[in-house]
Amino acid sequence: xxxxxxxxxxxxxxxxxxxxxxxxxxxxxxxxxxxxxxxxxxxxxxxxxxxxxxxxxxxxxxxxxxxxxxxxxxxxxxxxxxxxxxxxxxxxxxxxxxxxxxxxxxxxxxxxxxxxxxxxxxxxxxxxxxxxxxxxxxxxxxxxxxxxxxxxxxxxxxxxxxxxxxxxxxxxxxxxxxxxxxxxxxxxxxxxxxxxxxxxxxxxxxxxxxxxxxxxxxxxxxxxxxxxxxxxxxxxxxxxxxxxxxxxxxxxxxxxxxxx
Amino acid sequence: xxxxxxxxxxxxxxxxxxxxxxxxxxxxxxxxxxxxxxxxxxxxxxxxxxxxxxxxxxxxxxxxxxxxxxxxxxxxxxxxxxxxxxxxxxxxxxxxxxxxxxxxxxxxxxxxxxxxxxxxxxxxxxxxxxxxxxxxxxxxxxxxxxxxxxxxxxxxxxxxxxxxxxxxxxxxxxxxxxxxxxxxxxxxxxxxxxxxxxxxxxxxxxxxxxxxxxxxxxxxxxxxxxxxxxxxxx
Amino acid sequence: xxxxxxxxxxxxxxxxxxxxxxxxxxxxxxxxxxxxxxxxxxxxxxxxxxxxxxxxxxxxxxxxxxxxxxxxxxxxxxxxxxxxxxxxxxxxxxxxxxxxxxxxxxxxxxxxxxxxxxxxxxxxxxxxxxxxxxxxxxxxxxxxxxxxxxxxxxxxxxxxxxxxxxxxxxxxxxxxxxxxxxxxxxxxxxxxxxxxxxxxxxxxxxxxxxxxxxxxxxxxxxxxxxxxxxxxxxxxxxxxxxxxxxxxxxxxxxxxxxxxxxxxxxxxxxxxxxxxxxxxx
Numbered sequence: 001x002x003x004x005x006x007x008x009x010x011x012x013x014x015x016x017x018x019x020x021x022x023x024x025x026x027x028x029x030x031x032x033x034x035x036x037x038x039x040x041x042x043x044x045x046x047x048x049x050x051x052x053x054x055x056x057x058x059x060x061x062x063x064x065x066x067x068x069x070x071x072x073x074x075x076x077x078x079x080x081x082x083x084x085x086x087x088x089x090x091x092x093x094x095x096x097x098x099x100x101x102x103x104x105x106x107x108x109x110x111x112x113x114x115x116x117x118x119x120x121x122x123x124x125x126x127x128x129x130x131x132x133x134x135x136x137x138x139x140x141x142x143x144x145x146x147x148x149x150x151x152x153x154x155x156x157x158x159x160x161x162x163x164x165x166x167x168x169x170x171x172x173x174x175x176x177x178x179x180x181x182x183x184x185x186x187x188x189x190x191x192x193x194x195x196x197x198x199x200x201x202x203x204x205x206x207x208x209x210x211x212x213x214x215x216x217x218x219x220x221x222x223x224x225x226x227x228x229x230x231x232x233x234x235x236x237x238x239x240x241x242x243x244x245x246x247x248x249x250x251x252x253x254x255x256x257x258x259x260x
Numbered sequence: 261x262x263x264x265x266x267x268x269x270x271x272x273x274x275x276x277x278x279x280x281x282x283x284x285x286x287x288x289x290x291x292x293x294x295x296x297x298x299x300x301x302x303x304x305x306x307x308x309x310x311x312x313x314x315x316x317x318x319x320x321x322x323x324x325x326x327x328x329x330x331x332x333x334x335x336x337x338x339x340x341x342x343x344x345x346x347x348x349x350x351x352x353x354x355x356x357x358x359x360x361x362x363x364x365x366x367x368x369x370x371x372x373x374x375x376x377x378x379x380x381x382x383x384x385x386x387x388x389x390x391x392x393x394x395x396x397x398x399x400x401x402x403x404x405x406x407x408x409x410x411x412x413x414x415x416x417x418x419x420x421x422x423x424x425x426x427x428x429x430x431x432x433x434x435x436x437x438x439x440x441x442x443x444x445x446x447x448x449x450x451x452x453x454x455x456x457x458x459x460x461x462x463x464x465x466x467x468x469x470x471x472x473x474x475x476x477x478x479x480x481x482x483x484x485x486x487x488x489x490x491x492x493x494x
Numbered sequence: 495x496x497x498x499x500x501x502x503x504x505x506x507x508x509x510x511x512x513x514x515x516x517x518x519x520x521x522x523x524x525x526x527x528x529x530x531x532x533x534x535x536x537x538x539x540x541x542x543x544x545x546x547x548x549x550x551x552x553x554x555x556x557x558x559x560x561x562x563x564x565x566x567x568x569x570x571x572x573x574x575x576x577x578x579x580x581x582x583x584x585x586x587x588x589x590x591x592x593x594x595x596x597x598x599x600x601x602x603x604x605x606x607x608x609x610x611x612x613x614x615x616x617x618x619x620x621x622x623x624x625x626x627x628x629x630x631x632x633x634x635x636x637x638x639x640x641x642x643x644x645x646x647x648x649x650x651x652x653x654x655x656x657x658x659x660x661x662x663x664x665x666x667x668x669x670x671x672x673x674x675x676x677x678x679x680x681x682x683x684x685x686x687x688x689x690x691x692x693x694x695x696x697x698x699x700x701x702x703x704x705x706x707x708x709x710x711x712x713x714x715x716x717x718x719x720x721x722x723x724x725x726x727x728x729x730x731x732x733x734x735x736x737x738x739x740x741x742x743x744x745x746x747x748x749x750x751x752x753x754x755x756x757x758x759x760x761x762x763x764x765x766x767x768x769x770x771x772x773x774x775x
Binding site for chain 3: 082083086090105107108109111112115116117119120121124125126127128129130147148
């Protein structure tokens with residue numbers, strides 16, 4: 001796939017304070033179509049805040065986030081208004097949460113969870129919706145026989161895979177992921193990461209991935225942004241930032257990881 | 261006169277270790293290298309002289325402190341790896357620069373065949389065709405068919421090395437970087453690699469390699485470039 | 495017997511005015527839930543306090559009131575509400591005849607006799623929020639209504655089919671009002687849903703505990719949600735009324751002995767009685 005020339009998402013000068021704490025301090029990032037951008041840093045570095053600001057879930061005190069939609073139009077994420085933002089969130093965008101319970105409807109079956117986005121964009125044929133849900137369960141390695149089970153009956157890893165199916169079923173162009181492997185066993189993490197890697201490259205989705213897991217970033221991301229104290233301290237090609245880190249904080253981050 | 265594919269000039273590279281009190285370790289100063297189409301250049305020098313650092317710079321894995329790394333792409337355009345954007349480097353790696361490292365970076369659960377076919381698929385080749393080419397090359401490197409469908413994580417060093425070689429050679433890159441490509445191979449497979457290098461040269465690829473096996477180096481390298489260690493710290 | 499010392503229809507005029515204002519807004523925005531200051535009533539929540547307040551706010555001395563519970567005029571809930579209004583609204587007449595009534599307060603049914611212009615239906619509503627079981631956060635359901643974002647409701651229908659093999663619930667089946675607002679029709683059987691569509695009567699809904707009112711003005715489109723391949727079907731027991739022989743009405747099943755004997759009778763006692771009288775004549 002040829003890279004497009006224009007970023008799909010472009011943030012300039014994002015600042016956001018919570019009282020005296022500068023959660024975001026003049027942050028600028030770009031994300032290109034089909035590209036996976038990892039945002040790494042320790043807890044409190046501002047990486048999750050950045051993700052939420054990029055996705056329009058949190059309004060920055062200053063700065064601008066521009067999204068180029070499927071028709072090539074540039075949209076200001078923070079001034080488009082809630083109806084437009086919500087429409088985007090259920091069509092061209094997706095969000096995978098760290099805690100699957102925040103991203104799933106726990107009282108609704110697996111099939112209903114996957115089908116919701118289809119129905120939200122107007123699908124009204126039960127048989128088609130169910131068939132598509134079953135296909136996606138299979139794709140995320142959940143036995144389609146479990147289509148009528150609720151997420152509460154699933155393991156943590158399965159729930160997270162279900163959340164991914166639910167998010168990707170409408171083939172969004174841009175997906176935000178907040179620690180998608182957080183809180184899972186290491187063996188489960190590997191499987192999930194590989195699944196995400198495969199789906200993202202097959203579907204050509206742009207992904208903004210927040211993680212504190214350097215190995216996950218290396219496996220998934222084309223580019224890396226390192227955050228600390230609300231600032232971007234280093235960014236670049238993933239393997240270069242990890243193998244030839246320049247900033248003291250990045251060196252510390254990389255050196256504290258075993259065989260990333 | 262054959263055109264160069266790789267022209268590196270004035271390359272300097274050092275490492276500032278902030279965790280060790282900011283000590284600076286210079287590794288390369290004013291290094292350069294020109295490789296023409298159809299040519300294989302071997303880097304030599306004592307261990308620690310900076311051969312691996314130079315290879316990593318040529319691959320974009322390390323960032324140069326100064327200098328230029330000009331790479332001629334298949335379409336004739338020239339890119340400077342030393343200043344290229346991350347996206348441009350990713351594009352160069354997809355289309356122009358092939359790389360065989362000493363160790364395979366294993367991706368969990370991805371079968372060997374897919375690992376090898378990935379560079380072709382990334383370029384847009386139909387999946388079936390890419391897998392067929394990958395399979396042919398793995399067979400040529402004597403990797404048993406029963407291993408093709410398995411993830412290489414559990415393979416022996418030699419088997420992993422052959423997967424790595426296949427991945428590097430499958431996509432006919434104009435520029436190939438080979439870091440100890442025959443290190444853990446038996447004699448028969450070493451011959452296959454020598455043949456692959458010869459074929460790459462014949463199709464006009466430029467190759468840069470580190471070969472500790474002097475016999476292999478003798479047979480594949482057109483020139484040997486010495487990388488000398490820097491005497492004094494900066 | 496009338497109660498001394500109460501304002502007409504129990505509520506003070508200030509409260510009635512507040513509720514009427516809310517009702518006017520509800521009529522102006524069909525299907526939209528309007529909050530109101532629900533008052534303590536001399537009945538517990540769940541006994542129709544919302545419906546009673548609506549009725550009390552629109553009733554006048556010249557009105558004729560009918561109260562039904564599950565279609566019947568003679569059940570405890572219907573009788574006590576009818577007796578309540580008889581005591582607190584001097585001059586008000588009560589009736590069991592649908593055709594005679596100007597106001598019909600109901601729990602769980604719409605009469606079989608077609609409604610006419612000028613009549614007011616008052617529904618007792620336990621849960622006004624159709625998205626309640628799917629989205630417990632009220633602020634979020636309000637937002638979903640504001641944005642007409644109803645994919646979630648379709649999810650519930652999906653779940654019903656997945657679990658029960660057919661669309662929707664047998665009662666309280668959600669409807670779209672005027673093509674804009676998703677609405678809970680109150681726990682009427684889905685059999686009654688089509689009667690709401692383009693009804694000549696004004697339909698008012700009151701939820702006392704949840705403090706919400708909503709309305710469907712006369713001649714408003716009311717469409718039951720469904721899927722293309724599972725179209726909405728009003729449900730009724732297959733059979734006919736053992737008393738009047740009707741095969742087109744909503745039937746209650748009655749167990750007649752402990753050996754599995756059972757029969758069906760009309761749930762609408764007034765309609766059934768009328769038919770029986772016609773047959774006797």
